[in-house]
Amino acid sequence: xxxxxxxxxxxxxxxxxxxxxxxxxxxxxxxxxxxxxxxxxxxxxxxxxxxxxxxxxxxxxxxxxxxxxxxxxxxxxxxxxxxxxxxxxxxxxxxxxxxxxxxxxxxxxxxxxxxxxxxxxxxxxxxxxxxxxxxxxxxxxxxxxxxxxxxxxxxxxxxxxxxxxxxxxxxxxxxxxxxxxxxxxxxxxxxxxxxxxxxxxxxxxxxxxxxxxxxxxxxxxxxxxxxxxxxxxxxxxxxxxxxxxxxxxxxxxxxxxxxxxxxxxxxxxxxxxxxxxxxxxxxxxxxxxxxxxxxxxxxxxxxxxxxxxxxxxxxxxxxxxxxxxxxxxxxxxxxxxxxxxxxxxxxxxxxxxx
Amino acid sequence: xxxxxxxxxxxxxxxxxxxxxxxxxxxxxxxxxxxxxxxxxxxxxxxxxxxxxxxxxxxxxxxxxxxxxxxxxxxxxxxxxxxxxxxxxxxxxxxxxxxxxxxxxxxxxxxxxxxxxxxxxxxxxxxxxxxxxxxxxxxxxxxxxxxxxxxxxxxxxxxxxxxxxxxxxxxxxxxxxxxxxxxxxxxxxxxxxxxxxxxxxxxxxxxxxxxxxxxxxxxxxxxxxxxxxxxxxxxxxxxxxxxxxxxxxxxxxxxxxxxxxxxxxxxxxxxxxxxxxxxxxxxxxxxxxxxxxxxxxxxxxxxxxxxxxxxxxxxxxxxxxxxxxxxxxxxxxxxxxxxxxxxxxxxxxxxxxx
DNA sequence: TTGAAAGCGCTAACAA
DNA sequence: TTGTTAGCGCTTTCAA
Numbered sequence: 001x002x003x004x005x006x007x008x009x010x011x012x013x014x015x016x017x018x019x020x021x022x023x024x025x026x027x028x029x030x031x032x033x034x035x036x037x038x039x040x041x042x043x044x045x046x047x048x049x050x051x052x053x054x055x056x057x058x059x060x061x062x063x064x065x066x067x068x069x070x071x072x073x074x075x076x077x078x079x080x081x082x083x084x085x086x087x088x089x090x091x092x093x094x095x096x097x098x099x100x101x102x103x104x105x106x107x108x109x110x111x112x113x114x115x116x117x118x119x120x121x122x123x124x125x126x127x128x129x130x131x132x133x134x135x136x137x138x139x140x141x142x143x144x145x146x147x148x149x150x151x152x153x154x155x156x157x158x159x160x161x162x163x164x165x166x167x168x169x170x171x172x173x174x175x176x177x178x179x180x181x182x183x184x185x186x187x188x189x190x191x192x193x194x195x196x197x198x199x200x201x202x203x204x205x206x207x208x209x210x211x212x213x214x215x216x217x218x219x220x221x222x223x224x225x226x227x228x229x230x231x232x233x234x235x236x237x238x239x240x241x242x243x244x245x246x247x248x249x250x251x252x253x254x255x256x257x258x259x260x261x262x263x264x265x266x267x268x269x270x271x272x273x274x275x276x277x278x279x280x281x282x283x284x285x286x287x288x289x290x291x292x293x294x295x296x297x298x299x300x301x302x303x304x305x306x307x308x309x310x311x312x313x314x315x316x317x318x319x320x321x322x323x324x325x326x327x328x329x330x331x332x333x334x335x336x337x338x339x340x341x342x343x344x345x346x347x348x349x350x351x352x353x354x
Numbered sequence: 355x356x357x358x359x360x361x362x363x364x365x366x367x368x369x370x371x372x373x374x375x376x377x378x379x380x381x382x383x384x385x386x387x388x389x390x391x392x393x394x395x396x397x398x399x400x401x402x403x404x405x406x407x408x409x410x411x412x413x414x415x416x417x418x419x420x421x422x423x424x425x426x427x428x429x430x431x432x433x434x435x436x437x438x439x440x441x442x443x444x445x446x447x448x449x450x451x452x453x454x455x456x457x458x459x460x461x462x463x464x465x466x467x468x469x470x471x472x473x474x475x476x477x478x479x480x481x482x483x484x485x486x487x488x489x490x491x492x493x494x495x496x497x498x499x500x501x502x503x504x505x506x507x508x509x510x511x512x513x514x515x516x517x518x519x520x521x522x523x524x525x526x527x528x529x530x531x532x533x534x535x536x537x538x539x540x541x542x543x544x545x546x547x548x549x550x551x552x553x554x555x556x557x558x559x560x561x562x563x564x565x566x567x568x569x570x571x572x573x574x575x576x577x578x579x580x581x582x583x584x585x586x587x588x589x590x591x592x593x594x595x596x597x598x599x600x601x602x603x604x605x606x607x608x609x610x611x612x613x614x615x616x617x618x619x620x621x622x623x624x625x626x627x628x629x630x631x632x633x634x635x636x637x638x639x640x641x642x643x644x645x646x647x648x649x650x651x652x653x654x655x656x657x658x659x660x661x662x663x664x665x666x667x668x669x670x671x672x673x674x675x676x677x678x679x680x681x682x683x684x685x686x687x688x689x690x691x692x693x694x695x696x697x698x699x700x701x702x703x704x705x706x707x708x
Numbered sequence: 709t710t711g712a713a714a715g716c717g718c719t720a721a722c723a724a
Numbered sequence: 725t726t727g728t729t730a731g732c733g734c735t736t737t738c739a740a
Contacts, residue, residue, distance in 0.1 A: 008501060010733055021711045026735060037709055054500070059477045060417040061733035064716050069414065071478075078443065085439040089432065092460055101474055103457050106446055120455055123413045146408070147362060235694070264646075269694040271649050292618075292646030295625050340589070340623040364717055375727045380719060390720095391725055415717035418732045 009053040017053075018046050029057065063125060072100040073121040073129040075140065077109045077233075081261055082290040083305065087132055087154075090307050094315060100127065109233060111136040115143055122147045128318050130154050130311070135202075137161070150321070152314045155305065157203055162326040164313045166305040168204045168287075171332040172211030175285040176257055178301045178334060180219055183255040183283040191216055191224035193254040197241055198263030200232045205259060208287055212257055231263060238266020246274070252282050261288035291340050299337040306330050363407040371407075372400050383411060413455075417479060426454040427475040427483040429494065431463045431587075435615055436644040437659065441486055441508075444661050448669060454481065463587060465490040469497055476501045482672050484508050484665070489556075491515070504675070506668045509659065511557055516680040518667045520659040522558045522641075525686040526565030529639040530611055532655045532688060534573055537609040537637040545570055545578035547608040551595055552617030554586045559613060562641055566611055585617060592620020600628070606636050615642035645694050653691040660684050 011029070015022040020042060027033040028046040049055075063069040072095045076084045088104045095102035103121060107114030118140050121129065129151040134140050137158030144151040145160075157163035176194070183189050196212050199205030213223040229245075231237040238258075246252060258264050264286050271279065279298045286293055289304035313328050335341060365383065369376040374396060381387040382400040403409075417423040426449045430438045442458045449456035457475060461468030472494050475483065483505040488494050491512030498505040499514075511517035530548070537543050550566050553559030567577040583599075585591040592612075600606060612618050618640050625633065633652045640647055643658035667682050689695060 012733080022734085023712080023736080024710060026733095027710095030735080032735090039709065042709085056473065056477050058418070058479070058733050060414045060423065060479060061716090062735075063414040064412070064418050064718085065733080065735045067716075079433070079446075080436060080439040080443050082434060085434040085442075088439075088442070088458070089434050089460065092433075096471075096474075101457070101478065102459070103455070104442070105456070106443065117450075119410065120450075123410045124455065125412070125414060235696075265694060268645055268649050272692050272694050290646055291622055292644055292650070295622050295650055296646070297649075297651035338626050340619060340626050342589075366717080376717090377719075377728080378726060380717090381726095384719080386719090393725065396725085412717050415732090416719075418716090418734085419718045419720085421732075 008058070009050075009055045010058070011055075013053065014046060014049055014055060018049050020046060029055070030062075067125065068127055069125045070100055071103050071121075071124055071126040072098075073118070073126040074102060074104045075114065075118060075121075075129060075131050075134055076104060076106045077133045077135070078106050078262075079104075081288075083261065083288050083307075084133070087307050087311070090311055091130065094311050098315065107134060107140075109133075109135045111139055114140055118143050122149060125149075128152075130314055131158070131161075132156070134158075137163075150318050152317050154310050154314055155204070157327060158325075160325065162317045162322060162328075164310045164317070164328045164330060165204075166310070166332045167329045168207035169211040169214070171303045171305075171334075172208035172257070172287060173215045174211075174334050175287060175301055175303050176212045176215035177219065178336070179255050179257065179283045179285040179299075180215065182299055182301070186254075186281055186283075189254060191220040191222055191227070194224075194227060195245075195253040195256040196228040196259070197256060198229075198231050198233070198238055198259030198266070200230055205230075208257075208259060231266065233260060233262045235262060235265035235269060238263040239269035240266075242267060242270040243273075246270075246278075252278060254281065255283045257285045257287070259287055261286060261290045261293065264288065264290070264293060289335055289341070294335065294337060294339050301337060302335040303332045304335055304341065305332045362412070363404075363409045364412070365409075367407065368400060368403055368409060372403050374400060383409070384416075421479065422481055423479045424454055425457050425475075425478055425480040426452075427472070427480040428456060428458045429468065429472060429475075429483060429485050429488055430458060430460045431487045431489070432460050432616075433458075435642075437615065437642050437661075438487070441661050441665070444665055445484065448662075448665050452669065461488060461494075463487075463489045465493055468494055472497050476503060479503075482506075484668055485512070485515075486510070488512075491517075504672050506671050508664050508668055509558070511681060512679075514679065516671045516676060516682075518664045518671070518682045518684060519558075520664070520686045521683045522561035523565040523568070525657045525659075525688075526562035526611070526641060527569045528565075528688050529641060529655055529657050530566045530569035531573065532690070533609050533611065533637045533639040533653075534569065536653055536655070540608075540635055540637075543608060545574040545576055545581070548578075548581060549599075549607040549610040550582040550613070551610060552583075552585050552587070552592055552613030552620070554584055559584075562611075562613060585620065587614060587616045589616060589619035589623060592617040593623035594620075596621060596624040597627075600624075600632075606632060608635065609637045611639040611641070613641055615640060615644045615647065618642065618644070618647060643689055643695070648689065648691060648693050655691060656689040657686045658689055658695065659686045 011022045011025040014025045027036045028043045033043050074091045092102045105117040131137050131140050132154040133156050137153050138160050141160040153163035157165050216223040229241045231241050282298050285301045287303045289302045293300050309330050365376045365379040368379045381390045382397045387397050428445045446456045459471040485494050486508040487510050491507050492514050495514040507517035511519050570577040583595045585595050636652050639655045641657045643656045647654050663684050
């Protein structure tokens, strides 16, 4: 404590001390002074004074008056997944580059909660909203539209606003081919050896199922039925699905595709109850990237969506204000087993090592 | 599009339509109406009208007037680690319970950046700040103090403000004992077989080193020297440390303690370049929790800090406004290998499975 | 090249 | 029990 906790300086303080009017001070400090033909000398004086008094503008006042808050929102389902936390990280960097303050919130895959948290953002008049992985993007769209807030969907498309998504179908196809090819090296494989677990009835999952079947058909000439199990985005339901399969067949499928890292956690739970034997000859694909997944005791192929590019396109869309909703598709990356990719923070972390 | 994008309703709109004055409307809508002795009937009428017009208060105006913004800040080093993303998730829940809007920012372990991002929060007059894992908590403290913003340190203590931290020393001691006990089951072990990698010269790392040596001394009677390697919080530096060790000894240590999941990623990178033989008989401890880490092809013990409790104590401290800085220590949890703990979101995810 | 003045939407004395 | 009034700190015409 002991610090000088005096009120923050305002433009009126600067106005007093500089002899200039408050409006002049305001113009100098928010960069519009050239336009207002204020002399460079005056500007310099005021800037120097501002620095000396450590002036920073009150954003609430600015927002109230100009009705632009300088806040950019990102709606996530959850944070604690590699995919979404990377997205938060990347979003923060990109928002700051545009001198916006990022506000990240999570809707917990509950349409009600999604609406509530977005309304809490709307109450702060955020300037724009990125909707990532919402259960009900169109519901969220409606609350944004009612408040006149520009918004884009990221990773999961909506009908009513522009969207930037991963190429789920091609990604799933490539992933499926990769695990089948790998599994075949261990001996002949039939379509019945190739399963898919996780996901639910959303756009991404549907596209991935299509890609999954496309790859099976290309390779085997047929896709066999009953080879996908919809478990929602739930670790425990996914674990149960594995238990059921195991109880029925006395083994896991030779080769399977897991819909996301959240579902992958279901496999981890299953692993907790079974010995290493059980996993001796399986080959797994996961439509998500987590560096730890890559080093499990069996081969794991993963798909990493290109988050940086998705967000960049999202900002582009907001800048250009299209009349009709656009759909932009971004190619994801296939990550082979035992690969530790560098993240967006790697240079930071490295720089940081003393 | 096509939506009715009309201006949001204000208390004046409600005042007009209800016949009551703006201040009455305001009092009703912000809950102070009992105190102002406004009749229940009036309150009811106005509330109903507000609902009908979907009124929500303009938080900027409220903040400007009342100088309380309703924003609660959390400063993290990075998001994309299980520990910090769980913290963000838990923080959001707890902030919302107190009807605050959580704003999470990352300082990237750079004192400069930390100050900058905190200043950006101060510009929005956040009501309080949680400082988690800052490189320079006291620097951040100074900018908060200058602006009169209440703040607490979480997980890493500061000298100048109250702090809630994990019991790093006892946690490290328990972790070290656990890995030594486990490794001894595979044959006799000498103190030279037990190493520590990662961390740097901060409070947490120092405490962990003390706990690490305490455990070794308790078990072996001596701690041997040169058994810790400071790599910073950098995956690549940690990977290099493993490479160096391997080059010198032709193997990894039988038993080692990794300071955090970020350093653990260094081991993953090392794994990418070496075959499974190399990891056949090692036992690893990690002072951090990641569900994937638990299922690597060798035993991994982990320590999970009790994030929920740390944040709760943090909010308590802010509520009670102590004059002198307090230090609160929270016991972390030891997680044995092949354990998939449930997270704070588990019920949500499960509920979610259809 | 600059200043005066109005007002963004809300809260909180103070009056009535 | 309710209304009037004066700002919070800023932006933005409009006038000088």
